[in-house]
Each structure stands twice: as C-alpha cells, then as structure tokens.
Amino acid sequence: MTKATEKPLLNHSLTLPCGAVLKNRFVKSAMSDSLGDGQGNPTDAQTRLYERWAEGGTALSIIGEVQIDARFPEKPGNLVLSERSDMNALRQLTSRATVNQAHIWPQLGHAGALSHPPLSQPAGPSALNIGELRCDGLSLEQVRQLPDSYARAALIAQQAGFTGVQIHAGHGFLLSQFLSPLFNKRTDLYGGSIEARSRIIVEVIESIRKAVGTGFPIGIKINCSDLLEGGLTESDALDVIRILNDTTLDLIEISGGTYFPGAKASSDRASDGPYYLGFAQMARQLTDIPIMITGGFKHRDQAIAALYSGAVDLIGLARAMVVNPNLPNDWISNTHQSPAFPRFESTTSGGITAWFTMRLTALEQDNEINFDMDLATALDQYEMRDNQRVLKWREYFSQ
Numbered sequence: 001m002t003k004a005t006e007k008p009l010l011n012h013s014l015t016l017p018c019g020a021v022l023k024n025r026f027v028k029s030a031m032s033d034s035l036g037d038g039q040g041n042p043t044d045a046q047t048r049l050y051e052r053w054a055e056g057g058t059a060l061s062i063i064g065e066v067q068i069d070a071r072f073p074e075k076p077g078n079l080v081l082s083e084r085s086d087m088n089a090l091r092q093l094t095s096r097a098t099v100n101q102a103h104i105w106p107q108l109g110h111a112g113a114l115s116h117p118p119l120s121q122p123a124g125p126s127a128l129n130i131g132e133l134r135c136d137g138l139s140l141e142q143v144r145q146l147p148d149s150y151a152r153a154a155l156i157a158q159q160a161g162f163t164g165v166q167i168h169a170g171h172g173f174l175l176s177q178f179l180s181p182l183f184n185k186r187t188d189l190y191g192g193s194i195e196a197r198s199r200i201i202v203e204v205i206e207s208i209r210k211a212v213g214t215g216f217p218i219g220i221k222i223n224c225s226d227l228l229e230g231g232l233t234e235s236d237a238l239d240v241i242r243i244l245n246d247t248t249l250d251l252i253e254i255s256g257g258t259y260f261p262g263a264k265a266s267s268d269r270a271s272d273g274p275y276y277l278g279f280a281q282m283a284r285q286l287t288d289i290p291i292m293i294t295g296g297f298k299h300r301d302q303a304i305a306a307l308y309s310g311a312v313d314l315i316g317l318a319r320a321m322v323v324n325p326n327l328p329n330d331w332i333s334n335t336h337q338s339p340a341f342p343r344f345e346s347t348t349s350g351g352i353t354a355w356f357t358m359r360l361t362a363l364e365q366d367n368e369i370n371f372d373m374d375l376a377t378a379l380d381q382y383e384m385r386d387n388q389r390v391l392k393w394r395e396y397f398s399q
C-alpha cells in the first residue's frame with residue numbers, strides 16, 4: 001500500500017481499510033445510466049456498458065442510483081435491490097463488469113424528497129413545500145427502518161457478486177437531505193445539530209457492516225457543500241468527515257451541489273476542475289479513511305497533481321469516462337492527455353446531464369463513433385424514454 005507520505009502514481013494499487021485492493025487510482029464515479037429494464041433489473045445493454053469500463057482499465061465502477069426501496073426511485077431506469085431482484089441478471093452484470101480485476105459497486109440510493117413524482121409520493125426528513133418541491137416527512141418509525149433497508153440491499157448486492165457498496169449521501173437525495181438544514185427540520189434525534197443530522201448515516205453504515213462482514217468495502221458519497229442557500233455548509237461537512245472517521249467506512253467520495261429544483265449540480269457544470277480539491281485538503285487532516293474527489297477532471301495532469309497533493313487517494317471520473325471509456329488505460333500509458341469534451345453553445349437546465357446519459361446508450365451499443373446529438377434532442381429522447389419506463393415501473397411495482 002502506498003503510504004500518505006509517498007507520492008502515489010496513477011497505476012499504483014490502493015488497499016482499502018477492509019483489505020480489498022483497487023488496482024489503480026481511477027474510479028468511474030456513479031452515473032444514473034437509465035439503462036435498467038423498468039422493473040429494477042439490469043439489461044444486456046447495461047451489462048455491456050460496465051464491461052466496457054472494466055476493459056478500459058478502471059479500478060472500480062460505481063453504478064449510480066441503485067435503489068433500496070422501489071417506492072422512492074430517482075428515475076424509472078434505476079436498478080432496485082430487493083427480494084424480487086433478478087439474481088441471474090445481476091450476476092451476469094457483476095461477472096462481466098469485473099473483468100481485468102475491476103471492482104463493481106452499486107450506489108445504494110433512496111431519493112427521498114427528490115423521488116421521481118410520476119413513480120412515488122416523495123418523502124424526506126421533513127414535509128416541505130418550497131417552489132416546485134413538495135414532499136411528505138418520514139415518521140420516526142420510518143426513519144428507524146432505514147438502516148435495515150440499506151443493509152438488506154447491501155446483502156443482496158454481495159450475494160449478486162458486487163464487490164462493495166457505496167452509500168449515496170450526496171446531491172440532495174435522502175441521506176444528503178438529512179445532513180442539510182434546508183431539508184431537515186426534525187426536532188427528534190435525527191435533526192438539529194450536525195451530529196444529530198449525521199446520526200442516520202452512522203446507523204446505516206453500522207447496519208450494512210453487520211450484514212456484509214468486515215472484508216467487504218463500504219464507501220460513501222457526500223457533499224462538501226450543497227451550493228444552496230440554507231443548505232449544508234463546508235464547515236458542517238468537515239464535521240461530518242470527523243464523524244465518519246469513527247466508522248468502518250473504506251472510502252469517502254467528495255462531491256457537491258444538489259438536484260434541488262433550479263440548484264447547481266456537479267454533472268451540469270461545464271468548467272474545468274478538479275472542483276473539490278481544496279475541501280479534500282482540509283478533510284485529509286481529519287480522517288485516515290481513503291478520500292476520492294469527483295468533479296471536473298478533464299486532463300491527465302490534473303489527476304497526477306491531485307494525487308501528488310497528498311490530499312486524495314483516488315480520482316473520480318464521470319463525464320470524462322463517457323467521452324472516453326478507455327481513459328484509465330490511456331492516462332496510465334500516457335497515450336492521450338485530454339478527452340475531447342463537447343462544446344455546447346447554450347445549455348438548458350439538465351441538458352448536459354441528459355446529453356451524457358444519451359451518450360451512455362451509444363457506448364453500450366459500441367457505437368459512440370456515430371453519436372452526434374444536440375442538447376435539445378438529447379433532452380427530448382431522455383425524457384421520452386423515462387416516460388415509457390414509468391408505465392412499466394408502475395405496473396410492475398404496484399403488484
């Protein structure tokens with residue numbers, strides 16, 4: 001294992017606290033790929049996508065938004081881990097996604113107040129009615145059931161051949177809502193101070209650990225700031241890092257922003273990064289748990305400099321891996337410096353994320369060379385596909 005005092009190189013392995021080894025410093029960060037079958041199970045297309053990233057040299061791919069409860073999905077293309085999961089299809093996915101010793105982890109999600117309204121009755125830490133956002137508040141009993149629900153999903157993931165899990169506590173979804181004073185107005189044990197707002201996350205980690213055992217990686221994605229007035233601040237987020245340091249986590253991924261209507265989201269930001277290196281430098285002083293930052297990496301030099309800074313152990317890549325799925329191999333062998341990112345003349349909210357999602361569809365077809373979609377068309381096709389899946393999801397999960 002590379003010690004913090006040594007300078008890690010892109011191809012150096014990293015041993016996580018649980019003992020699992022990542023073969024290099026690249027992680028394909030979670031992306032909701034909208035490729036599930038509408039009944040929470042993987043499709044062949046989706047399986048091919050993760051196989052491609054494994055072939056491209058990533059040490060770990062994280063599948064975005066894999067739901068622990070079909071009542072609160074982010075989108076109708078999400079996977080769901082439940083007693084109804086198609087274990088054969090999941091095993092097919094994990095077996096092809098782990099070629100070249102790649103790891104594959106699901107990002108355990110629950111969208112809470114941001115659950116897809118056509119599929120759910122959104123419910124977060126507190127009942128809210130702000131602008132376009134309306135949701136119920138979870139009862140204390142419902143909150144107390146959450147750790148078990150996460151643990152059950154993690155266990156199914158382990159049985160299906162996933163090699164670890166990531167808890168999604170970023171971007172304004174349920175666990176991120178608990179951390180955020182904007183969403184969390186609770187006056188019980190789970191609201192108020194940052195310790196209280198973090199409580200459910202600590203309980204979720206403990207419960208998952210109990211279910212999956214000591215040798216199985218558990219990571220988390222958190223915001224360093226919601227980038228939203230009244231939301232989670234950097235100072236609170238540093239307290240969260242301090243709290244997480246006392247858990248059995250294996251990896252902390254740092255991100256920022258939310259999908260709160262009209263707010264800033266990392267996936268829609270066009271500028272160069274890395275966005276969160278400054279925060280990682282502060283976090284590094286507070287924890288021994290490996291740190292990964294995701295957001296804005298576009299050039300090989302940025303990845304090397306981030307590792308050399310000593311603040312981060314892993315480089316999280318999302319959009320760059322959509323532009324070039326072989327990026328880890330290319331950056332390790334130094335055959336390409338920078339993927340050819342598209343330039344958009346004007347952007348509508350959510351347009352960039354939709355464009356990248358539609359390009360994922362071209363990747364799974366091994367046909368990205370012919371992908372030439374403008375933003376408006378991407379947004380239309382993305383929404384059209386989701387609308388079709390809504391009907392399938394409703395029919396299946398209402399039974």
Ligand SMILES: Cc1cc2nc3c(=O)[nH]c(=O)nc-3n(C[C@H](O)[C@H](O)[C@H](O)COP(=O)(O)O)c2cc1C
Pocket residue numbers: 029030031032033063064065107168170171221255266267268294295296297316317318319320352353354356357
């Ligand atoms: C199409 C798309 C879908 C995304 N879905 C998720 C998701 O499901 N979970 C998540 O934590 N982040 C998601 N993200 C955010 C990315 O993981 C990442 O944090 C963000 O894009 C910034 O990193 P980048 O500059 O490398 O793209 C998504 C991003 C894109 C482009």
